[in-house]
Amino acid sequence: MGAERVAVVGIGQTKHDTIFDGSIAGLVRTAAERALADARMTWADIDAVVIGKAPDFFEGVMMPELYLADALGAVGKPMFRVHTAGSVGGSTAIVAQDLIAAGIHKKVLTVAFEKQSESEAMWALSLPIPFQPPMHAxxxxxxxxxxxxxxxxxxxxxxxxxxxxxxxxxxxxxxxxxxxxxxxxxxxxxxxxxxxxxxxxxxxxxxSSDGACAMVLTDEAGGDAAAADGRPPAWVxxxxxxxxxxxxxxxxxxxxxxxxxxxxxxxxxxxxxxxxxxxxxxxxxxxxxxxxxxxxxxxxxxxxxxxxxxxxxxxxxxxxxxxxxxxxxxxxxxxxxxxxxxxxxxxxxxxxxxxxxxxxxxxxxxxxxxxxxxxxxxxxxxxxxxxx
Amino acid sequence: MAEPELLVAPNVIEYPFSRTTGPMIGAFMTALREGFIVGCTAADGRVIVPPVEYDPDTAEALTEVVEVGDAGVVASWSWVREPLDGHPLDRPFAFALITLDGADVPMLHAVDTGGDVAAMATGMRVRARWADEREGSILDIACFEPEGAR
CATH class of the missing domain: 3.40.47.10 (Thiolase/Chalcone synthase)
Known part of the structure; x- marks a missing residue:
C-alpha cells in the first residue's frame, strides 16, 4: 500500500466457456470493454494498461501483450506484462494498484486472460525432466x-x-x-x-476455460467521483x-x-x-x-x-x-x-x-x-x- | 587422457496448438483460400493488409473488409542467398514488403526472380503466384514474382 488510496470502479469479464469464438485479442477486448463501460470510461481515459496471463507456452504465443496493445487501447501508453504462473491474475491487479498507490498513474486498466481452447496446459505442465522418470501429468x-x-x-x-x-x-x-x-x-x-x-x-x-477478466482502478478522487455518481467503488x-x-x-x-x-x-x-x-x-x-x-x-x-x-x-x-x-x-x-x-x-x-x-x-x-x-x-x- | 563420457538425455517437447482467428484474420484466410486478398479500412481511411481487428491509432473495432489487388509494388526487400528448411522457396529469393494495389501499408511475402538478385529492385511491380491447392493459409500465395514474368 502506498500513500494514495486505490478504488476499483469498473469490472468486466467474459462468459467463461469451452471456446470463446474469437481471437485472443477479441477475448481480452470483450472483458476490457465491459470494465470500461462499468467505470463509465473510454479508452482515452486510461493512463496505463497492466496485463497478465499464465506461461506463454500454454497457447504458444510468445509475449502476446505485444500484439494486444491495439486491442487494449494501449498504443502510446505504458503497458506492462506480469508473469507469476496461476497466481498471475492476482499479481497483475496488484501491480496495477501499485502504480496508482505510488502516485504514478490515476486510472489503470488491468486485464488477465487464458484461452485454453488454443492451449495445451495439461501437457505444457507435464514437461519431462532429463534423467528423471515422468512422474505426473x-x-x-x-x-x-x-x-x-x-x-x-x-x-x-x-x-x-x-x-x-x-x-x-x-x-x-x-x-x-x-x-x-x-x-x-x-x-x-x-x-x-x-x-x-x-x-x-x-x-x-x-x-479448461476460455475467459478474461478486467478491472479499472483509480486514485481516491476517481473512487469518490464514482461514489458520488451512485456507483460505489471497492476500496483496496x-x-x-x-x-x-x-x-x-x-x-x-x-x-x-x-x-x-x-x-x-x-x-x-x-x-x-x-x-x-x-x-x-x-x-x-x-x-x-x-x-x-x-x-x-x-x-x-x-x-x-x-x-x-x-x-x-x-x-x-x-x-x-x-x-x-x-x-x-x-x-x-x-x-x-x-x-x-x-x-x-x-x-x-x-x-x-x-x-x-x-x-x-x-x-x-x-x-x-x-x-x-x-x-x-x-x-x-x-x-x-x-x-x- | 580419455575423453570424459558425457551424460546426454533426449528432451523432446511437442504438443499441438490451434487458433481461433477472429473476424478479420479469418476473413483474410478465407479469401486466400478463394484466391483473392482482403484488407480492412482503418479509422483514418487507410487500407491495411492483412486486416487488423482494432485500429492502431484509435483502438476502435474495425469491421470494414475490402478487397485489394494481388499485384503491387516492392517497398523494401532483403535477399536470401541460401534458403533454409521452412523458407517458401528452395532457391535464392527476396523477402519483400509489398504494397498491394489498393492498400496503403505493405505486407511481407517472398519474391521469386529465378534466383537472380539483379532482377530485384525497390519500386518494381510484382504479382502473386497462387498455390495449386489452397487451404486458407498465407502459403496459399506461393510467392510473388516480377509482373509479366510469365
Whole structure:
C-alpha cells in the first residue's frame, strides 16, 4: 500500500466457456470493454494498461501483450506484462494498484486472460525432466500427493472434497459468467465421477476455460467521483505477494510458508486481527476441491488441521458465516491466467454489491486470493466498501 | 587422457496448438483460400493488409473488409542467398514488403526472380503466384514474382 488510496470502479469479464469464438485479442477486448463501460470510461481515459496471463507456452504465443496493445487501447501508453504462473491474475491487479498507490498513474486498466481452447496446459505442465522418470501429468498429478498428505495429516474424511465440489458448482449456477452450470450435480454424481488423480475425481477438478477478466482502478478522487455518481467503488485495504522456490529441504507443500506470510501481511495492512470474524466473504483459488480446507488453514481462518471441519459444518456455504467462492470459483471456471483476477474482481463485486444472485447481503470486507506454480506464488488483496 | 563420457538425455517437447482467428484474420484466410486478398479500412481511411481487428491509432473495432489487388509494388526487400528448411522457396529469393494495389501499408511475402538478385529492385511491380491447392493459409500465395514474368 502506498500513500494514495486505490478504488476499483469498473469490472468486466467474459462468459467463461469451452471456446470463446474469437481471437485472443477479441477475448481480452470483450472483458476490457465491459470494465470500461462499468467505470463509465473510454479508452482515452486510461493512463496505463497492466496485463497478465499464465506461461506463454500454454497457447504458444510468445509475449502476446505485444500484439494486444491495439486491442487494449494501449498504443502510446505504458503497458506492462506480469508473469507469476496461476497466481498471475492476482499479481497483475496488484501491480496495477501499485502504480496508482505510488502516485504514478490515476486510472489503470488491468486485464488477465487464458484461452485454453488454443492451449495445451495439461501437457505444457507435464514437461519431462532429463534423467528423471515422468512422474505426473498435468497440475492434478502434481497436487494430488499434496492432498493425500493433507488428508493423512488432518485425518479428514474422504467426502470433504466432494462437499466443496457440490457447493462450488451449485454456487456457479447463480453466476451467469461461470463456465459450468451443472444444475443436476449431487453428492453421489461427484462421488461416482471418474477418479483422475487419486484422490481427485473428475468432478472435483477445474474445467479448461476460455475467459478474461478486467478491472479499472483509480486514485481516491476517481473512487469518490464514482461514489458520488451512485456507483460505489471497492476500496483496496491491503495487497500482498509472496513467493518461494518449488522445492527446498523442509518445504511444507501442504501449508506453504509463503501463503501464511502473505496472509499475515495483507491482514496487517487491512487492520484485521481475526480474519474469520472480520472478513465477510472469500474468493480463494481452489482448482481442486481439497484446496478449500487446505487454504482455510493456510490463510489463518482456523487452526491447522481444522479446515475440513469448517467445510463439513457448512461454514463456507453461501449461508454459512464465512462464504467461500460464491461465484463458483476456479472449480467452475478456469481461464488460468484470469482465474486469480476473477477472485480479486469477485471480492470487489461483493463489497460493491454487484454480485447479483451470488451476492452476500451486506458484505463489507472481502478477501481475494490466488496461488500459482507448485503452490509457490501467492497474491492476495482485501477490499472494502468503506475507505481504508 | 580419455575423453570424459558425457551424460546426454533426449528432451523432446511437442504438443499441438490451434487458433481461433477472429473476424478479420479469418476473413483474410478465407479469401486466400478463394484466391483473392482482403484488407480492412482503418479509422483514418487507410487500407491495411492483412486486416487488423482494432485500429492502431484509435483502438476502435474495425469491421470494414475490402478487397485489394494481388499485384503491387516492392517497398523494401532483403535477399536470401541460401534458403533454409521452412523458407517458401528452395532457391535464392527476396523477402519483400509489398504494397498491394489498393492498400496503403505493405505486407511481407517472398519474391521469386529465378534466383537472380539483379532482377530485384525497390519500386518494381510484382504479382502473386497462387498455390495449386489452397487451404486458407498465407502459403496459399506461393510467392510473388516480377509482373509479366510469365
Amino acid at each position: 498435468g497440475a492434478g498429478g502434481y497436487f494430488a500427493p499434496h492432498i493425500r498428505a493433507y488428508m493423512h495429516r488432518s485425518k479428514a474424511p474422504d467426502h470433504v472434497g466432494i462437499l466443496v465440489a457440490v457447493k462450488d458448482r451449485l454456487n456457479a449456477c447463480k453466476n451467469p459468467y461461470a463456465h459450468l452450470h451443472e444444475h443436476d450435480i449431487t453428492f453421489d454424481s461427484v462421488k461416482d465421477s471418474m477418479m483422475l488423480w487419486d484422490p481427485i475425481r473428475f468432478s472435483e477438478t477445474c474445467p 485495504h491491503g495487497t500482498a505477494f509472496r513467493s518461494e522456490p518449488t522445492m527446498f529441504a523442509g518445504r511444507d507443500q501442504v501449508n506453504p510458508q509463503g501463503g501464511q506470510d502473505c496472509a499475515a501481511d495483507v491482514y496487517r495492512q487491512a487492520g484485521i486481527s481475526d480474519p474469520r470474524r472480520e472478513i465477510d466473504v472469500v474468493e480463494m483459488y481452489v482448482p481442486f476441491s481439497w484446496f478449500e480446507p487446505m487454504w482455510l488453514e493456510n490463510l489463518g481462518f482456523c487452526a491447522e488441521g481444522e479446515g475440513w471441519q469448517l467445510v463439513e459444518a457448512g461454514v463456507t456455504q453461501m449461508d454459512g458465516d464465512l462464504p467461500v467462492n460464491c461465484s463458483g470459483g476456479v472449480l467452475s471456471s478456469n481461464p488460468i491466467g484470469a482465474s486469480g483476477m476473477l477472485r480479486f474482481a469477485e471480492a470487489a463485486m461483493q463489497v460493491r454489491g454487484q454480485a447479483g444472485e451470488h451476492q452476500i447481503d451486506g458484505a463489507r470486507t472481502a478477501l481475494g486470493h490466488a496461488y500459482g506454480g507448485g503452490s509457490q506464488f501467492f497474491a492476495m488483496w482485501i477490499v472494502g466498501a468503506a475507505k481504508p
